[in-house]
Amino acid sequence: MNEVSEIRPKHHKPEGISDRIAYATVRFLRFFADLFFSGRYGNRAVVLETVAAVPGMVGGTIQHLNSLRRLKDDDGWIHTLLDEAENERMHLLTFIEVARPNWFERTLIIIAQGVFYNAFFLLYLVSSKTAHRVVGYLEEEAVYSYTEYLEGVDSGKYENIPAPQIAIDYWNLPKDARLREVIIAVRADEAKHRDVNHGFADTLKSNARD
Known part of the structure; x- marks a missing residue:
């Protein structure tokens, strides 16, 4: 648990125009999230985790179809992406x-999901590398946001309420776990998704050069 609790934000420096576009897009979205939700991190998480569960499902679906069409193995991408989508869905339910x-906020969820799903689907078709880079940067922001949330709980700004039962069951937390332990677990998941998606983007970039 100590290793998980020590996770901190880190940044992949943009390389090339597609990386810069991906990073600028995410920073633009971050600006509006900060403006709308301010310090309401719980409400922010509800809306943003709805959007965060989209890329894995979109990527997994397209990679599945690519595998069928090309008669080639997916090298484990489909399973990884669908697991990511499920994990983000559990964040939302928590x-x-x-x-x-x-x-x-429920109306905003419906609108955001509809817009983001279609936009990300088109982006993935045009440039899967850029799509994964966008997700990598989104997850960087998620780690940053959950770190701020955790600091707010530790400082007493936000109440360290008992962990929801769904979180205790999903992450196998102690029965007396609190919100602090949930945030640490979620942040660790986001850090993993960050590294995986940046890794996928790097792989696609390398393959394009071959």
Whole structure:
């Protein structure tokens, strides 16, 4: 648990125009998330985790179809991406218990999911490398946000409420676990997704050069 709790934000320096576009896009989205949610990290997590669960499903679907069409193995990408989508969905279900979304946020979820799914699907078709880089940068921001959330809990700014039962079951947390342990577990997941997606982008970049 100590190794997980020591995870900190890190940044992949953009290389080339597609990386810069991906990074600028994510920073643009971060600006509006900060503007709208301010310090309401629980509510922020509910909306953003809804969006975060989209890329893995989109990528897994397209990689699945590519594997069938090309009659080639996927080298484990499909399983990894679908696991990512499921993991992000569990983040969402957990934070629904922490911060109950109101009707406006539920409407925002529907709109954000519809827009982002279609936009990401098209991006993945045009440039899967850029799509994975976008996700890598999104996950960088997620790690940063959850680190801020954790610092807020540690400082007493946010109440360290009991962990939802769904989180205790999913991450095998102690029965008396609190919100702090949930944030640490979620942040560790986001750090893993960050590294995996940047790795996928690097692989696709390398393959394009061969």
